Amino acid sequence: MSKSLLIENARIIDPASGRDERGTLLVVDGKIANATAGIPADATRIDAEGLIVAPGLIDMRVFTGEPGREYRETLASASQAAAAGGVTSFVVMPDTQPVIDDGALIDFLVRRAQATAKVNVLPAAAITKGLEGKEITEFGLLREAGAICFADGRNSIQNASLLRAAFTYAANYDMPVVHHLVEKSLTGEGVMNEGLYATGLGLKGIPAEAETIPLSRDLQLALLTGVRYHAAQISAAKSVPLVAEAKKQSRRISCGVSINNLSLNENDVGSYRTFYKLAPPLRSEDDRQAMIAALADGTIDVIHSDHDPQDTEVKRQPFAEASDGALGLETLLAVALRLVHNGQVDLLTVLRAMTSRPAEILGLASGRLTPGAPADFIVLDLDYPWVVEEKKLLSRSRNTAFEGARLMGRVMRTFVAGAEIYTHPDAQGPAA
Numbered sequence: 001m002s003k004s005l006l007i008e009n010a011r012i013i014d015p016a017s018g019r020d021e022r023g024t025l026l027v028v029d030g031k032i033a034n035a036t037a038g039i040p041a042d043a044t045r046i047d048a049e050g051l052i053v054a055p056g057l058i059d060m061r062v063f064t065g066e067p068g069r070e071y072r073e074t075l076a077s078a079s080q081a082a083a084a085g086g087v088t089s090f091v092v093m094p095d096t097q098p099v100i101d102d103g104a105l106i107d108f109l110v111r112r113a114q115a116t117a118k119v120n121v122l123p124a125a126a127i128t129k130g131l132e133g134k135e136i137t138e139f140g141l142l143r144e145a146g147a148i149c150f151a152d153g154r155n156s157i158q159n160a161s162l163l164r165a166a167f168t169y170a171a172n173y174d175m176p177v178v179h180h181l182v183e184k185s186l187t188g189e190g191v192m193n194e195g196l197y198a199t200g201l202g203l204k205g206i207p208a209e210a211e212t213i214p215l216s217r218d219l220q221l222a223l224l225t226g227v228r229y230h231a232a233q234i235s236a237a238k239s240v241p242l243v244a245e246a247k248k249q250s251r252r253i254s255c256g257v258s259i260n261n262l263s264l265n266e267n268d269v270g271s272y273r274t275f276y277k278l279a280p281p282l283r284s285e286d287d288r289q290a291m292i293a294a295l296a297d298g299t300i301d302v303i304h305s306d307h308d309p310q311d312t313e314v315k316r317q318p319f320a321e322a323s324d325g326a327l328g329l330e331t332l333l334a335v336a337l338r339l340v341h342n343g344q345v346d347l348l349t350v351l352r353a354m355t356s357r358p359a360e361i362l363g364l365a366s367g368r369l370t371p372g373a374p375a376d377f378i379v380l381d382l383d384y385p386w387v388v389e390e391k392k393l394l395s396r397s398r399n400t401a402f403e404g405a406r407l408m409g410r411v412m413r414t415f416v417a418g419a420e421i422y423t424h425p426d427a428q429g430p431a432a
Contacts, residue, residue, distance in 0.1 A: 003028065003029050003030075003418070004026070004027065004028050004029075004033075004039075004040040004042060004043035004044065005026070005027040005043060005044050005045075005046070005375075005415075005418060006024060006025070006026050006027075006035070006039055006043045006044070006045045006046070007024060007025040007026075007027075007046050007048050007053050007379065008024050008045055008046065008047055008048060009022070009024075009047055009048055009049040010022070010023065010024070010025065010048035010049075010051055010052065010053040010379070011051070011052045011053070012024075012025060012052075012053050012054075012369065013052055013053070013054045013347065013348065013351060014054070014055065014356075014368055014369040014370070015054075015055070015348050015349075015351050015352035015355055015356045015357075015368075016055070016352075016355070016356035016359075016367065016368035016369070016370065017368070017369075017370060018348070019369070020347075020348060023035075025053050025369065025377070026039060026043070027375040027415070027418040028040065028418075029418070030374065030375055030417035030418040030419070031371075031372055031373065031374060031375050031417075031418070032369055032370060032371050032372065032373045032374075032375050032377075033371055034371040046379075046413075047428070048379055050381070051379050051380060051381055051382075051412060052379070052380040052381075052382055053369070053377055053378070053379055053380075054351050054355065054369075054377065054378055054380060055088075055351070055355040055356065055366065055367050055368055055369055055376065055377055055378075056086060056087065056088025056089065056119075056355070056366065056367075056376035056377050056378050056414065056415070056416065057085070057086050057087040057088065057089075057332065057333060057354040057355060057378070058087070058088070058089045058090070058091075058354065058355060058358040058359055058362070058364065058366065058367050059082070059087045059089070059090040059091065059304050059305050059307065059329065059332065059354070059358075060090075060091045060178065060230075060232075060256060060302055060304045060358050060361070060362070061091065061093065061178075061232060061233065061256065061258070061304040061305065061306050061307070062078065062082075062090040062091060062092050062093065062304075062305065062307045062329065063092070063093050063095055063153070063154075063307060063308045063309065063325070064078045064092055064096070064309070065096070065309060065396075066096065066112070067096050067097065067098070067105075067108070067109075067112075068096050068097025068098065069096070069097060071311060071396065072309040072310065072311055072396060072397050073309040073395055073396050073397060074116070074396065075092070075109075075112055075113050075116050075117045075121055076116040076117055076118075077394065077395055077396045078090070078092075078117070078307070078309075078329065078395065079113075079116070079117035079118040079119045079121065080118065080394040081307075081327070081329040081330045081393065081394040081395045082118075082119045082329045082330075083118050083119055083414045083416075083421045083422035084330050084394055084411065084414070084422050084424075085305075085329050085330040085331065085332050085333055085334075085411060086332075086333045086378040086380065086411035086414055087119060087305075087329055087332065087333075088119050088120060088366070088376035088377075088378070088414060088415075088416050089119060089120035089121075089122060089364070089366060089367075089376065090119065090120075090121065090122065090307075090329070091122045091123075091124050091148060091149065091151075091178075091362070092109070092113075092121055092122065092123055092124065093124055093151060093153035093154070094123070094124055094125060094126040094131065094151065094152070094153050095131065095153035095154055095155075099126050099129075099130050099131050100123060100124070100125055100126055101125065101126035101128075101129050101130060101131070101137045101142075102137075102138075102141075102142075103138070103141040103142055103144065103145035104145075106123050106125060106142055106145035106146050106147050107145050107146065109121070109123045110123060110145075110146045118416065118421040118422075119416055119421065120366070120376070120416065122148040122362070122364075123146060123147055123148060124147065124148060124149050124150065124151040124153075124178065125137060125139075125142035125143075125145075125147035125149075125150055125151075126150070126151070126152055126153070127150045127151065127152045127157065127166050127177065127179075128152055128155075128157065128162070128166075131152050131153060131154075131155045132155075133152065133155060133156075133157045133158055133159060133162065134159075134162070136162065136165060136166050136169065137150075139169045139170060139173055139175065140173060143173050143175055147175070148362055149175060149176040149177065149178050149230075149362060150166070150170055150175060150176070150177050150178070151177070151178040151179065151180070151232065152179070152180065153180065154180060154279065154324075155180065156179065156180045156181055156182035156183075156184070156214060157179070158183075158184060160217055160221065163179075163217075163218070163221055164221050164224070164225065167221050167222060167224075167225040167227040167229070168225045168227070170227050170228070171225050171226050171227040171228070174228065175228065176227075176228040176229070176230055176361055176362060176363075177227055177228065177229055177230065178230045178232050179218055179229070179230070179231065179232055180232045180233070181211045181214045181215050181218070181231060181232065181233070181234070181280075182210060182211070182214065182279075182280075183209070183210045183211075183213045183214050184210075186206075186207055186209055186210035186213070187206050187210045188204065189204050189320075190204045190205050190206035190207075190210075190281075191203050191204055191206070191277065191281075191319060191320045192205060192206065192266060192269055192277070192281045192282070192319075193205060193206060193266045193281045193282060193283045193284060193287075194206055194207040194208075195266065195284060197266050197267065197269070197284075198266070201269070201272065201319075203319060203320060204320070206280075206281050208236035208237075208238050208239075208283070208287070209238075211234065211235060211236050211238075211239055211280060212236060212238045212239050212242060215231055215234065215239050215242055215243070216242055218231065219231075219242060219243070219246040219253065222246070222250065222252070222253055223246065223249055223250055223253075226250075226252065227252065228252045228361070229252065229253050229254070230253075230254045230255065230256065230301075230302075230361055231243065231253075231254070231255035231256065232255075232256055233255075233256050233257055233258045233261070233280060233304070233306065234255050234256075234257060234261075234280075234291070234300070235257070235258070235261040235280035235281070235283050235287060235291065236280075236283055236287050236290075237283075237286060237287045237290035237291075239255075240290055240291075240293075240294045240299055240300075243255045243294075243299055243300075244294075244299045247299070254301040254302065254357075254361050255299075255300055255301060255302070256300065256301065256302035256303070256304050257291050257294075257295065257300050257302070257303055257304075258278070258280070258303075258304060258305070258306040258328075259303055259304070259305055259306070259328055259331075259332050259335050259336055260278050260282065260306060260326060260328070260401060261280065261282065261283060261287075261288065261291055262288065262291050262292060262295065262303065262335075262336070262339065263288075263335050263336075263338060263339075264276065264282050264288070264401060265282050265283060265284060265285045265287070265288045266281070266282045266283060266284055267285070268282055268401070269282065269319075272318070272319040273319075274315050274316065274317060274319055274322035275315060275326055275399050275400065275401050275403070276326075276401055277315075277319060277322050277323070277324055277325075278306070278324055278325065278326060278401070279324040279325070292339060292344050292345060295339075295345055295349065295350075295353060296344065296345045296346075296349060298349075300353070301353065301357045301358075301361065302353050302354070302357055302358050302361065303332070303336055303350070303353040303354050304328075304332075304354075304358075305327075305328030305329050305331075305332040306325075306326070306328055307326075307327055307328040307329045307332075307395075308324070308325030308326060308327070308328075308399075309325070309327060309395055309396060309397035309399065310323050310325045310326075310397055310399045311397055312398065312399075315399045325399065326399050326400060326401040327393060327395050327397060327398075327399055327400045327401075328400075329395070330393050330394060330395065331388060331400065331402050331405075331407070332354070333354070333380075333409065333411065334386070334407040334408070334409045334410060335402060335405070335407060336350050336354065337350065337382070337407070337408065337409035338407070338408075340382075340409075341408055341409075347382075355367040355368070356368050374416075374417055375415060375416075375417055375418035376415065376416050376417065377415050378411050378412075378413065378414050378415070379411070379412045379413040379414075379427070380409065380410070380411055380412065381409065381410050381411075381412050381426075382408075382409050383408055383409065384408065384409060384410035384412075384426070385406070385407070385408050386406075386407055386408075386410055387404065387405070387406050387407070388400060388402045388403055388404060388405045388407065389403070389404075390403045410424060411424065412424045412426065412427040412428075413427055
């Protein structure tokens, strides 16, 4: 197989440089190359007429079952779903059995991913041992082993003193901290957004303050310590001005939003549909619109899938007893494109939030199409219509919140380091 690849007649979109123009993309030896310097005679050519070429997506929040709960998801099955969704790198959370809180476990995860996964798997190391929020892990050893950032996954550290110490240590190692926001004393036994809708369903609610109070604390501690702080996911309108104000004071502060909170609201819970039981919960329509506006104006930096595979036994329960979580890797981009098709957010901004911005936060060379960058990219048909069918999804679990959703926009090809790792059946032209 040729080590050179030329994608011709494409609309090239590179959010890192602001490039959006018709042109060609040259790949040589797994990296983006400068086409003006000459095209190798033996380059494999693909005609991308009518299609978009963009950087591969970088998903900052993915849960898998491996190690410990492989029946939910393995690194291999997650990577297959990622490839089909155009995700070429994802950060895997440390919520496994055992918890990824030791250098040897990071090393295991890296080796396992290299052996079984098609895409780049970037391990997040636990902030606290066992995700218990009591004792900080060995940050230096975890970084040396290959951790890309520190996170306590689904858990939120309640002790402000411990969190300050964690931020200080992480700042010393110049490593990003990705923190989930939950004030447990306010969440209590809540299972969905607090409000009239929850009252009507007879379900206990989770107030917005369960998010904004720890967010305010985290931002103050981030400014105090100078850590590279990333609020894992915000969902409430009241969170937006808090982040916006903090970002005026430090460029080391960023935040993300789940695709679920951008595209769904509390009304989707309907008649107690447990596939919509998520963390953070689906908020009101006003909150969702605030998330969209914050994405458009740059307050929100990153869109992630919050891919959280759960087996049937824990989802097909009464709503209050069901586990949180939904799949997301395979539908992330197509669902996000709804915002583009309905004119709420431009395409460059949506792609930036899933490519160059997460790359900047994590310190990655990918997420861009500039010469010398890893050739991780996608070929996208922006107008391809399709319907989500859970039986066709490539994850091991089936808990999608988008079953039956009619979407427009589909990845035709996905490349990692110049190698084609996914080809849609309707892709035109020769495979690489």
